Amino acid sequence: MTDAPPPAGPGRRRRGPSPAKTAATRRALVEAGLALFLDTGYGATRMSDVALRAGLGKGTIYLHFSDKAALFDAVVREVALRTRAQRALPRPRPNEPTRDFLRRVVPPLLGLFRDSGLSRVILLVASEGARLPEVADVYRQVIIDPVLRIVVLYAGRAERRGELRAGPLSRHPLIMVAPVVVTTLYNTLFAGAAPVDVLATFDDFLDLLFAAGAKSPA
Amino acid sequence: MTDAPPPAGPGRRRRGPSPAKTAATRRALVEAGLALFLDTGYGATRMSDVALRAGLGKGTIYLHFSDKAALFDAVVREVALRTRAQRALPRPRPNEPTRDFLRRVVPPLLGLFRDSGLSRVILLVASEGARLPEVADVYRQVIIDPVLRIVVLYAGRAERRGELRAGPLSRHPLIMVAPVVVTTLYNTLFAGAAPVDVLATFDDFLDLLFAAGAKSPA
Amino acid sequence: MTDAPPPAGPGRRRRGPSPAKTAATRRALVEAGLALFLDTGYGATRMSDVALRAGLGKGTIYLHFSDKAALFDAVVREVALRTRAQRALPRPRPNEPTRDFLRRVVPPLLGLFRDSGLSRVILLVASEGARLPEVADVYRQVIIDPVLRIVVLYAGRAERRGELRAGPLSRHPLIMVAPVVVTTLYNTLFAGAAPVDVLATFDDFLDLLFAAGAKSPA
Amino acid sequence: MTDAPPPAGPGRRRRGPSPAKTAATRRALVEAGLALFLDTGYGATRMSDVALRAGLGKGTIYLHFSDKAALFDAVVREVALRTRAQRALPRPRPNEPTRDFLRRVVPPLLGLFRDSGLSRVILLVASEGARLPEVADVYRQVIIDPVLRIVVLYAGRAERRGELRAGPLSRHPLIMVAPVVVTTLYNTLFAGAAPVDVLATFDDFLDLLFAAGAKSPA
DNA sequence: AATGAATGAGTGTTCATTCAT
DNA sequence: TATGAATGAACACTCATTCAT
Incomplete structure (x- = not known):
């Protein structure tokens, strides 16, 4: 095919x-x-x-x-390839808190996510995925899984640095991408409703996630 | 129509x-x-x-x-109506931590979510939503928005009780439903891959969210 | 049937x-x-x-x-029956010229023809006649043929009275009804065009027909 | 359309x-x-x-x-066009009586009328004309009206030559075509009945029409 | 390689007719 | 008698795909 x-x-x-x-x-x-x-x-x-x-x-x-x-x-x-091609994910600076790193790195990725049509393609694949399972699987292998691997990578770093409770995120990296995916879906699907600010939502999500690490020093 | x-x-x-x-x-x-x-x-x-x-x-x-x-x-x-009909959402006990309350309450809802076909209907609406925007909007009004209102309600409670950093979740309640939605989508869409445990993911998500509140007493 | x-x-x-x-x-x-x-x-x-x-x-x-x-x-x-029921065709006065008689008698018949919907029924029968031949034949027997018999009757009178050249009309009585039928068809069919005055046309037709009789006295 | x-x-x-x-x-x-x-x-x-x-x-x-x-x-x-294409209407010879001219010219036209399917198309248009008024109007403009213009032309000639009472026919040219149309309709519609001789009817019609001219010399 | 006329299986929808109530 | 829900044959029209040029 x-x-x-x-x-x-x-x-x-x-x-x-x-x-x-x-x-x-x-x-x-x-x-x-x-x-x-x-x-x-x-x-x-x-x-x-x-x-x-x-x-x-x-x-x-x-x-x-x-x-x-x-x-x-x-x-x-x-x-998929077009999006990957522009990867070139920067690395965290030696002592940079993971949260700051994410704040610095994710917004441009989101811009790419939006502009490349990737978000609409997700919906498209979701639409036809049932009928064309191979397409869905290609999609998962080329886009989703690599992203999850990266999440696991940095989740490990954050956990090792005591910024995050150890375990949950590296076990279930989907948690990390969920807010962005859901808000994007929401905006795409419910064009009639007031749009949700994807970036602000992600920021608030980070606040919640790193609240412990952020608080404990205090 | x-x-x-x-x-x-x-x-x-x-x-x-x-x-x-x-x-x-x-x-x-x-x-x-x-x-x-x-x-x-x-x-x-x-x-x-x-x-x-x-x-x-x-x-x-x-x-x-x-x-x-x-x-x-x-x-x-x-x-939509069928799902709503079985609502009967229990309330938290007087001093019950919000996290425990959620752990107690959400799993049955997830079962309902799964068994009512609601998750598959979401995908269905997503598929055809573009072509049938009124249907998508009905869906949002009848299902999505009420759920979000409930999330805001309990987010407020948790924040008032000091269990959660004030603001983020009540501002962006989609954060709360995101992990469940995304894992369900993942499982539905990528039938070829190993399924993700929706419940365990949600549990881990709660762990992260309430980490601050759980840790600080220690 | x-x-x-x-x-x-x-x-x-x-x-x-x-x-x-x-x-x-x-x-x-x-x-x-x-x-x-x-x-x-x-x-x-x-x-x-x-x-x-x-x-x-x-x-x-x-x-x-x-x-x-x-x-x-x-x-x-x-x-068909409804139209026939109102027949009660008056007879010519003893010495009345056939032309005057027709002028006196036909216009009310035309009104009936128009108002009874008979003209539209003709079109209707014409439309479906091919598919429903029995209907067409009923129509002919109940409406058309009686009318033609009457035409033959008075054509004979006119011919005997020297008002009309002997032969043509009693041989082919359709000639007599033709102008009315055709003008009615024209008006019904070509609703977009300027309508033809059915009565005036019939009158002019009579003028032509009885021109000989009308002229010869001069 | x-x-x-x-x-x-x-x-x-x-x-x-x-x-x-x-x-x-x-x-x-x-x-x-x-x-x-x-x-x-x-x-x-x-x-x-x-x-x-x-x-x-x-x-x-x-x-x-x-x-x-x-x-x-x-x-x-x-x-419509096919019929028109074969027009090539001959003109009356210098002193030819209009009636003879018509006798000479009309029969071939009638043959065309019959063979081209034009008569059946009239019925067809009549059938569907109500539903497709544009088609009916095309038909009138392309076929009917040109014929009527020609009738007016020769009616004028006949009137000028004193063969016909002045006025009626050039005012209402439908009179001229009526017998042919009606007899054709009759034959098409009432296939069960004895057919009427279209040509003979037209001939008798001419006899009546030109009776004045034919008689007065006598 | 490129084209677009030709194809015909497949689909949503209508409506005369039937029949249980 | 009267009803109207149920039926399914029938039909116009679409569109992915083929193939002669």
Whole structure:
């Protein structure tokens, strides 16, 4: 279902359009697919619209993807990789409290989370995940699990430094991402309601989490 | 879009089938719709299958609901009300620590959350929410917001009792429900992965939250 | 296909609703059917609407008519008979020129033609005639042919009196009704265009027809 | 509602099937539609049957016509234009009596009227005209009104030549076409009855009309 | 490689007709 | 007789996918 592009290794090519152009076509399709899937959802997106938006013919899609599902898969992977690519997570300074470190590091990530469309893709995957379990799993492996590993890493540091009660967070790292995910979902889903401030919520969440560590010195 | 059943006021007795039977038919349709929407999603559920599952003819659906969307709306409302009906939230005992109270009270609610299909309905609403914003909003008003109001209530209590740093939670009550929602989503979405223990996660979350209050006495 | 009402002969009745009421119900249905068939056409008229308009239940129709087609048949017959009932065609005065006689007699008939809905029924029969040939034939026998016989009658008189060239009109009486039918059709069909004056057209037609007789005295 | 074929201007050559083939497909659909609409009427004609008869897939229809109504519209226009195309109405010879001219000219037109299906299309339009008023109006503008203009033209000639009483016919040209229309309708509608001879009727009609002119010389 | 006309399975919805009450 | 809830055959229309060009 994946339809990966043929490895661009410099084997015997020549003849036929340049691989560069092929890749460009493919990219245009993924881009168009991303935009439309996000806007209209998987089911309501017509293949013909994807082709139209990509400035290509309907049939062309099938030269690059076996299926609507395969296109969707490619779109999700694309967003996943694109987000990962900008990772470059900074490390805490030698004696920096973990809480300060998180305050410094998370907001830009959230901006990325929002702007990359990742949050809307989560919803999208949630929508179609049941029907396309492989897509959901790709998503988990490429995006969710790495994030959780990082949480575990810094949870360990905070625990070792006595900033956090040992155990809970490194056992259940989802706790850390939960507020951001939920507030984002809330805002996306209930567009009619007053939006919740994702960043402020996360900040208050940190306050609660590190209250013990923050208080005890006093 | 709601197609509510006509108020069963004791008007002039109707000839033909009893109103009771009519209500039963409606209920059967909602039930069948619920099961299928949950299992297959909105788009993939065929009206004919709903009828089949309800043991009724296809046309019968349209005697009770104007539309597929109207049926979906009714299904969501039904689940919402059904869940609310079993509320009967106990109150904390006079001197009971809020944390103990939550430990005592939340697990049954979680069971309800899981068993009522509410968690899957959340996903369902999330899936189709974009296409059916009114449904999403009904959902928020009937389910989400009341829960948040209760959270604010007990957050205030905990803060007044010095169990929690004042402010964060009553400002952003979503923090409280986030771990449960996210772990439930995780389990529903990534059926392929090892499931996360929702209850244990919530417990650990409480540990972190009330760490300050638990520690300081020591 | 006719579903005539059971002969009301005073056999063993008693028990069950009075035949009078039955007839009234039947009449209500025919009336409702007439109105709706004329307004919306045969195909677009729903049986449920007929029932609604008659203030009866859907099922009741089928106690009186086996079929939608049977109802239509009854409606057409009803209009046919109703129109005939008001016949009472006056006779020409002893020495009255046929042309004057027609001028005197036809306009009220045209009013009847228009007001009885007969013209619209013609269109209706024309619409569905192909699908319901028996209805069309009933129509011809009950309405058209009698009219043509009358035309033949007076055509003979006019010819005998030297008012009209002998032969053409009594051979082809349709000629006489043609202008009225065509102008009525025109007005009904092309509601967007300026309507043609049916009466004035008929008058001019008479002028042409009797020009010879009218002129020769000069 | 018209779905006219895009102007075949010599733009950038399209890949894929030739425009010629596209036009042929369209034509096949109109042809099939014509045949079936005439045979079974608008309502009773199934789109799938149109496709079948055209030797095409069901979906193909919708590449050329947005709607069943649009197809009907195209069919009616097609017949209208087809009939007009064969116009080439001859003119009266210098001193030819108008009546002789009409006798010479009308019969072939009647043949065309009959064979082109125009008469049946009139009935068809009459059937659906109420539901599709635009179609009826197209019909009037393209077929009916031009014919009436020609009638007015020759009515004037006949009147000027003293063959006809001045006024009536040029005021109400429908009189001229009425016998043909009515006899054709009669034959089409009452297939069960003995058919009326359209041509003979028209001939007798001319006899009556021009009786004055024919008589007075005597 | 690229195209878009052609396809036809699949779906929501309507409505004449039936029948238990 | 009267009713109206229930039925399911029927139909217009959509859209992912194919393939001749």
